[in-house]
Amino acid sequence: xxxxxxxxxxxxxxxxxxxxxxxxxxxxxxxxxxxxxxxxxxxxxxxxxxxxxxxxxxxxxxxxxxxxxxxxxxxxxxxxxxxxxxxxxxxxxxxxxxxxxxxxxxxxxxxxxxxxxxxxxxxxxxxxxxxxxxxxxxxxxxxxxxxxxxxxxxxxxxxxxxxxxxxxxxxxxxxxxxxxxxxxxxxxxxxxxxxxxxxxxxxxxxxxxxxxxxxxxxxxxxxxxxxxxxxxxxxxxxxxxxxxxxxxxxxxxxxxxxxxxxxxxxxxxxxxxxxxxxxxxxxxxxxxxxxxxxxxxxxxxxxxxxxxxxxxxxxxxxxxxxxxxxxxxxxxxxxxxxxxxxxxxxxxxxxxxxxxxxxxxxxxxxxxxxxxxxxxxxxxxxxxxxxxxxxxxxxxxxxxxxxxxxxxxxxxxxxxxxxxxxxxxxxxxxxxxxxxxxxxxxxxxxxxxxxxxxxxxxxxxxxxxxxxxxxxxxxxxxxxxxxxxxxxxxxxxxxxxxxxxxxxxxxxxxxxxxxxxxxxxxxxxxxxxxxxxxxxxxxxxxxxxxxxxxxxxxxxxxxxxxxxxxxxxxxxxxxxxxxxxxx
Numbered sequence: 001x002x003x004x005x006x007x008x009x010x011x012x013x014x015x016x017x018x019x020x021x022x023x024x025x026x027x028x029x030x031x032x033x034x035x036x037x038x039x040x041x042x043x044x045x046x047x048x049x050x051x052x053x054x055x056x057x058x059x060x061x062x063x064x065x066x067x068x069x070x071x072x073x074x075x076x077x078x079x080x081x082x083x084x085x086x087x088x089x090x091x092x093x094x095x096x097x098x099x100x101x102x103x104x105x106x107x108x109x110x111x112x113x114x115x116x117x118x119x120x121x122x123x124x125x126x127x128x129x130x131x132x133x134x135x136x137x138x139x140x141x142x143x144x145x146x147x148x149x150x151x152x153x154x155x156x157x158x159x160x161x162x163x164x165x166x167x168x169x170x171x172x173x174x175x176x177x178x179x180x181x182x183x184x185x186x187x188x189x190x191x192x193x194x195x196x197x198x199x200x201x202x203x204x205x206x207x208x209x210x211x212x213x214x215x216x217x218x219x220x221x222x223x224x225x226x227x228x229x230x231x232x233x234x235x236x237x238x239x240x241x242x243x244x245x246x247x248x249x250x251x252x253x254x255x256x257x258x259x260x261x262x263x264x265x266x267x268x269x270x271x272x273x274x275x276x277x278x279x280x281x282x283x284x285x286x287x288x289x290x291x292x293x294x295x296x297x298x299x300x301x302x303x304x305x306x307x308x309x310x311x312x313x314x315x316x317x318x319x320x321x322x323x324x325x326x327x328x329x330x331x332x333x334x335x336x337x338x339x340x341x342x343x344x345x346x347x348x349x350x351x352x353x354x355x356x357x358x359x360x361x362x363x364x365x366x367x368x369x370x371x372x373x374x375x376x377x378x379x380x381x382x383x384x385x386x387x388x389x390x391x392x393x394x395x396x397x398x399x400x401x402x403x404x405x406x407x408x409x410x411x412x413x414x415x416x417x418x419x420x421x422x423x424x425x426x427x428x429x430x431x432x433x434x435x436x437x438x439x440x441x442x443x444x445x446x447x448x449x450x451x452x453x454x455x456x457x458x459x460x461x462x463x464x465x466x467x468x469x470x471x472x473x474x475x476x477x478x479x480x481x482x483x484x485x486x487x488x489x490x491x492x493x494x495x496x497x498x499x500x501x502x503x504x505x506x507x508x509x510x511x512x513x514x515x516x517x518x519x520x521x522x523x524x525x526x527x528x529x530x531x532x533x534x535x536x537x538x539x540x541x542x543x544x545x546x547x548x549x550x551x552x553x554x555x556x557x558x559x560x561x562x563x564x565x566x567x568x569x570x571x572x573x574x575x576x577x578x579x580x581x582x583x
Contacts, residue, residue: 010390010468010579012559014475014505021045029054035488038473038502053499054491056257063223064214068195069186073169073211074218076185080144081219086114088142090133091314092149092204093122093305095246095298099239100148100171100208102273102317107212110232111219116140119310122376126404127437128430129154137166144185146211147171149204151182152189153430158182171207173249175416175432191432199254205243206258209236238266238274239317245290246298248434251496259494263288273316276325277301280333286566290494291501300329303336306376343377344521346370350381350395351388364456365418366393367449369405369442373397379406379435386410390468392418394452398442407436411497413459421455422448434497470559470579476504478575479534481562486573489562503578506531507557514552517544525550529558529575537565538575546580555583 017040026036028047031054044050052060064070080087087108091101101117108115118136125132128150134157137145144167151158151170158168159182168184175191188211190197202210216229225233241262244255251259267288269275278284281296304313312335316328350368357363366385373381375397385393386408392415396405409415414433423429425448429438440448481504495501512530517523518539525540525547538560540546550556560575 010470012472012505012579013469014472015041017041025050032485032488034474034476034485035491038489038492041473042499053252053256056260058257058261060257061254062198064210064217066197067188067190067207067210067214068192068197069169069188070211070214073171073186073188074214076144076167076169077146077215078218081108081111081113084114085143086116086141088137088140088145089115089117090129090136090145090147090151091117091119091310092127093119093310094149095301096204096243097149098301098305098310098313099243099317100205102314103205103212103236103239104146104148104208105314105318106236107215107232110228111215116142117314119305119314121309122305123308126428126439129157131157133157134160134164137161138164142166144169148208149173151184152187152192153177153182155180155182158184169211171204171211173202173204173207173432174430177430178420201250201253201255203243203247203249203255205240205247206255209233209240209258212236234261235265235269235271237262238269238271241266242293242297242301245293245494245496246302248497250498251290251494252498256494256499259290259496263290263293263494266293271317272322272325273319273328276319276322276329277316277332279326280329290496294496299339300332300336303339304332306339306380307335307342307374308376339377342374343380346373346377346381347384349373350385354385354389354393360389360391361457363449363453364391364460365407365415365449365452366391367396367445367452368393369396369398369403369445371398371400375399375404375406378404379408379437382406382408387468392456394419394438396438396440396445401442403440403442403445405438405440407431407438409434413456417459418452418456421458422451425451470503471500472503472505472559474502474504476506477531478504478506478509478529478536478560478562479531481573483573486562486564501561503559503561505557505559508555508583509558510555511550511552515547515550517547519544525577527577529577536573536575538577540577540580543577543580549580549582551582557581557583 017037021040022037026033029050039050044053089101089104091097105115105117146169152172152174161168169186170184171188190200190202216225220226240258244259249255283292301313304310319325353368354366357366378395378397382393382395392409394405394407396403407415416431416436419429425444427439509529509531512528512535516526518526523544525543527538529536529538558577559579560577564571565574
């Protein structure tokens with residue numbers, strides 16, 4: 001059983017791929033057999049699908065008017081703009097909601113609309129719509145409220161807005177509630193039961209982008225939008241890339257197109273706020289990948305909303321002045337450092353509590369709670385527990401008798417479906433397959449844990465989660481990873497859910513020099529790995545505690561992913577080690 005100081009080591013699962021299918025695909029599309037193997041393992045054995053996946057194009061984006069509610073939403077917004085009616089964009093406090101909010105506010109400003117925005121405070125308002133929504137709509141005299149990344153479950157507040165003479169347009173990507181849907185002017189959500197949209201896995205920021213695109217077509221009077229609006233949409237894809245990567249939606253189909261082109265837009269952005277954010281994260285002027293966005297850009301945007309109000313993040317993304325943008329970016333950077341400190345302290349407490357639930361058959365979902373646990377970081381802690389134990393996790397921060405929780409899941413298991421089993425013990429809850437949130441009273445947590453786990457056992461049947469595992473794509477000696485082959489593998493970028501970065505196994509490697517602990521807290525290992533005369537630099541993130549498992553001259557097996565590293569203008573191949581074992 002793992003303790004609060006040790007992490008359960010993952011099982012190594014060397015994936016099997018049909019050699020004939022791999023060889024057929026390699027010949028059909030003219031790629032290296034290693035790339036063909038990776039494509040087959042990711043579900044792209046068909047030659048045409050593989051070609052599309054390797055070369056995503058803007059023409060593959062689906063018509064926004066295929067989304068439910070799009071016609072009604074854009075018609076109403078066009079009338080509002082022409083009539084000078086005040087519009088309130090109502091977002092959410094995470095990356096998805098913040099970027100989508102900024103995107104729509106920028107568009108309405110460009111179109112000359114009377115636009116205002118509102119993001120709930122995580123600590124005082126909670127998630128989605130509530131009394132604060134009514135108050136803000138009255139304050140700015142809004143005639144229309146547009147939700148971003150929320151609203152599908154907000155029937156009560158949307159009805160109250162309607163009673164006050166305020167129409168609501170919902171743009172969202174969360175699963176619809178089991179009860180009645182809100183009575184809104186339009187519900188734009190690819191996951192609605194009657195939706196015929198070809199791809200249901202858009203994030204909230206992408207749905208907001210689709211609304212923006214549809215509105216640009218309405219304003220232009222044609223499917224081909226006018227030049228200034230086209231320029232806006234291309235630049236706005238930078239927002240969408242950040243939202244898509246950070247909301248951990250599948251990076252396939254339309255999301256792959258949005259992420260690929262959005263990363264390019266982000267690299268060349270002329271938006272002062274995004275440029276300042278990239279600079280403070282050390283990413284200015286370089287080629288970006290999904291990992292840069294997920295680990296450097298997203299956390300800084302999220303930090304503001306996690307510790308209270310996301311106002312600073314929205315103001316940064318809307319900033320027009322470079323000086324103001326730099327000041328706000330520095331503030332977000334400082335807030336992120338504070339968030340990391342809180343997270344480190346809370347993780348120790350959460351892991352200690354999770355030790356009580358070490359039996360995965362009895363507790364297929366880890367549910368932990370604590371007084372004073374900061375509700376802004378419980379989602380991160382839940383993700384850390386999933387990584388540590390290989391099981392879904394729900395982490396609840398209590399403030400007296402009330403608690404707010406956030407859940408994360410493992411691939412292929414719907415945490416929302418498991419939470420349905422505990423519906424009677426929560427005041428509010430919602431989300432999607434991989435992430436969800438809830439509000440719950442302290443005295444209901446034990447019952448909630450039992451109910452969620454009971455439902456999870458039903459869903460899992462006789463196959464409870466078996467702990468963390470690494471799915472390895474191939475056994476491949478790292479000296480054979482040439483720059484030419486690496487360039488082929490780069491065609492799989494951007495990596496993410498359902499398009500994971502490649503993982504390879506290399507046996508009989510040794511240290512070329514003693515390992516060094518690096519990083520702000522000395523939590524990472526910097527290694528030089530040798531196989532015969534071939535030596536490469538390698539980083540093992542978060543593995544400094546395992547340094548005593550490494551001995552000079554002793555043979556090792558490593559699970560690694562290759563990557564490019566650019567330092568002082570020079571680009572070299574290096575390895576990221578996901579796990580290692582003495583042979």
